[in-house]
Amino acid sequence: MAQNVVSAHDQIADRESPLAVVLGPTASGKTALSLRLAEDLGGEIVNCDSVAMYREFEIGTAKPSPAERARLPHHLFDFVEPTEYFTAGEYARRARTLLAGIKSRSRLPIVVGGTGLYLRALLDGLFPGPQRSEELRERLRMLSTARGSTYLHRILTRLDRAAAEKIHANDIPKLIRALEVCLSSRRKMSELWQQGRDALQGFRILRLGLDPDRAALYDRINRRAQQMFETGLIEETARLLAKYGDAARPLASLGYKQAAQFLRGELTREQALQAAQQAHRNYAKRQMTWFRREPEVRWLAGFGDDPEIQTEAVRLLKPSPG
């Protein structure tokens, strides 16, 4: 059934145009696959990788190289300032605007990335909740430090029992968001949830998922992290630290965090590398857990830079004749 989605929709709804999504864990070859797809099918790349959206974070994010980007249009890379907070909601708005533009040019949008929440925000939408409030969060964070996360959970239970039951008492960030929603909207978050999500309209979505062998993936992750260290990740981190201090948000993310620990003398270079490799592996695992739940994914058992996988992917995306 899944294989017929393209042709079936072609017949029924000609107002819907195709949208390709390439998802998969870090280092699975999403970039390589998306380039091939874009070139074969006349596509434009739309990034869905939260850290690659930040300016000045280059080596640790494995962004497509300038040469690769010169081959065809790439969107939503390098547009967030390092000190800026960026969110899934903001991403969804920008990406949707972009998608509409690509559609109007009759090109194939190819959304590529590993950030599950952002992808869901784009495709399925978010609930109609308030945006983040730094002041409120600051107060909640202080409360959490002073009284513990269980205390936050108790407050949430009083404000919104249904939401509290879904969030574990130890999960501080999610507790803070739920409290923020309840307090600043003066409504229960669980009620706002029931209003549903604003799913993306006007596209028939074709999800391609990369699912390489786990051991091979971990091996590739290790090598790539080492390569990042050898090709200037530490220098890049030092530059960012000097320029922004801790204010640059992605400095807390994979690779950068460990490079910063090395620079502060908390780890040796070797320890930092091993910790970075470990963090990338753990991340890949979490991504797989998220994407397994993604609906209607055509899984490809291999890496995206494998020509056979690419050919299979192209075939899946091409409308079947007749």
Added chain:
RNA sequence: GCACAGGUGGGUGAGUGGUUAAAGCCAACAGACUGUAAAUCUGUCCCUCCUAGCGAGGUACGAAGGUUCGAAUCCUUCCCUGUGCA
């Protein structure tokens, strides 16, 4: 060769006679995720069986013996490892 220190589950590392199949941490595996998400959190984690439980049985703290109602914990010998002295 002698003298100390030590050998614990995939790793690290507690435990020094009895609620100990053995803390905690890590890894691994599985899961959650509705505006910080490359974040954050949860579960499982010796083997087998089932009526799936704070259930039953079997193994287990370098090895082999011993003491004891009872040992990872005490004793003996042996084997390894580190450090010091030769």
